[in-house]
Amino acid sequence: MERVLLLNTSYEPLCVVTSRRALALILKGRVEAACGDLLEIQGVSHKLRIPTVIRLRRYINVPRRGARWSRQAVFQRDNYTCSYCGIRLGEKQRNKSLSRSDFTIDHVLPVSRGGKNSWTNTVCACAVCNQRKGNRTPHEANMRLSWEPKMPRVTYLVASGQIPASWKVYLEVQN
Numbered sequence: 749m750e751r752v753l754l755l756n757t758s759y760e761p762l763c764v765v766t767s768r769r770a771l772a773l774i775l776k777g778r779v780e781a782a783c784g785d786l787l788e789i790q791g792v793s794h795k796l797r798i799p800t801v802i803r804l805r806r807y808i809n810v811p812r813r814g815a816r817w818s819r820q821a822v823f824q825r826d827n828y829t830c831s832y833c834g835i836r837l838g839e840k841q842r843n844k845s846l847s848r849s850d851f852t853i854d855h856v857l858p859v860s861r862g863g864k865n866s867w868t869n870t871v872c873a874c875a876v877c878n879q880r881k882g883n884r885t886p887h888e889a890n891m892r893l894s895w896e897p898k899m900p901r902v903t904y905l906v907a908s909g910q911i912p913a914s915w916k917v918y919l920e921v922q923n
């Protein structure tokens with residue numbers, strides 16, 4: 749069976765679906781054509797033409813399994829905002845405008861006490877809060893996390909089978 753590439757609203761590829769599934773999504777109004785290439789498929793009584801790439805009308809969030817942890821990724825997840833006092837990149841602290849290098853990674857359960865480099869145990873913190881917290885848990889330091897650290901939600905590609913060469917060209921154009 750012919751296959752169609754399904755994109756998220758943001759043009760990120762989500763998966764490859766069968767032409768039958770693609771047709772169902774088109775008929776339900778969930779997707780729109782994302783390219784001019786058409787694919788001919790056999791309908792009940794006559795032949796139908798559907799786009800080879802379709803795009804969702806409504807954005808969906810797809811959590812990535814095992815998103816890799818890194819210090820940089822934690823800063824990005826927390827958007828350079830201190831998890832304790834809420835100060836952000838560019839805001840003033842002690843008469844100094846904060847730059848990226850003023851932010852640190854805080855281990856909720858300190859490394860010295862068995863805390864790991866994981867999405868749920870690390871948060872972005874300003875140097876002042878990190879120093880104040882020291883070798884303690886937030887509870888011990890009487891400090892509160894503004895949000896619960898989690899694995900970030902990002903989209904990922906699930907391509908089943910081969911992606912035709914024309915789609916690759918199309919995706920390069922989109923990227």
Ligand SMILES: [Zn+2]
Nearest residue numbers: 830833874877
């Ligand atoms: Zn802070």
